[in-house]
Amino acid sequence: MKALVYTDTQEITYRDEPQPSPRVGDVVMNVSAAAICGSDMHAYHGHDERRVPPLILGHEVCGTVIDGKHAGKRMVINPLMTCGVCHDCLSGRSNLCTKRELIGMYLQGAFADQVAIEERNLLEIPDDMSPISASITEPTATALHAIALVERIAYRPLSEMKCLVLGGGAIGLLAALVLKAKGASQIDLGETNALRRASIDEQHCATTYDPIKEQPPHSGDYDVVLDCVGSGITRNVSCEAVRPGGIISHVGLQDSKGGFDSRKITLQEVTVLGNYCYTTADMKASIDMLYQERLGNLNWIDVRPMSAGGQAFDDLHNGRVAAAKIVLQPDHLIN
Ligand SMILES: [Zn+2]
Ligand SMILES: [Zn+2]
Structure with missing residues (x-):
């Protein structure tokens, strides 16, 4: 598959990568849209010791599930994977789980044709929701x-x-x-x-x-x-x-x-x-707000093909972008 790989400080390379290797409980998703986060930029600048190159970044994503019980559905990923059984998870504050993991950090992220994610981290979206809007569910949350x-x-x-x-x-x-x-x-x-x-x-x-x-x-x-x-x-x-x-x-x-x-x-x-991240409830509330256009028409989002992702990171780095968010889509969905 094609992927955008963080290969070194201020170096993003668009290249062929192996398909994602799902762990037990994971499903694989075809990425429809993935947004660049400030934390991806932090990694790009070499300031995040948790994100070590070579790594596919990206955790704000909407896509179509390939396997498992949701196969064929377009869904949003809750990128924060938590244990589900600790004191914090059980008291509704899963964002504080000490076992939390994020895709695009230690695990491969979503700036690629496909990404693997725990099936229980998938969230339903309305069938007619735009993948661009859906991809910013996580920062909205x-x-x-x-x-x-x-x-x-x-x-x-x-x-x-x-x-x-x-x-x-x-x-x-x-x-x-x-x-x-x-x-x-x-x-x-x-x-x-x-x-x-x-x-x-x-x-x-x-x-x-x-x-x-x-x-x-x-x-x-x-x-x-x-x-x-x-x-x-x-x-x-x-x-x-x-x-x-x-x-x-x-x-x-x-x-x-x-x-x-x-x-x-x-x-x-x-x-x-x-404040740290969000809970699943915040993710669900964000999907509703975005879908109902309660945050406006989101026309400020800058959409670009994945292959131009390196340029997008460079433009963000140099402050050349008016948009507060750049969303990348696999090239075959744009061209
Ligand atoms: Zn983010
Ligand atoms: Zn937990």
């Missing part, structure tokens, strides 16, 4: 999970809250779209890339600003700050921007050093929420 945690502890409904999103990549944009869909009306979004800001402006979900030149417009007065970057700089901005009693939701994983103002967090009773 990440945004949805973060916002669900905020809603659980917030004192007021989202519709009454001033929200700030830091970072206009896929998670940041999807977070703004989910906030809007859930009734939030005051959403500001900081993004350094002008192309991306212009693309986000077209969605009318948030007021964008350039964090290199400007402070968040209502700094010090945000009820909720979603840090979808997760760097020392954005943690610092989050602490300054949040109002007393507000919530900082930490979603991004760019670096782990510094930024939090523990004095302000303590004196002003700021809640800091960590």
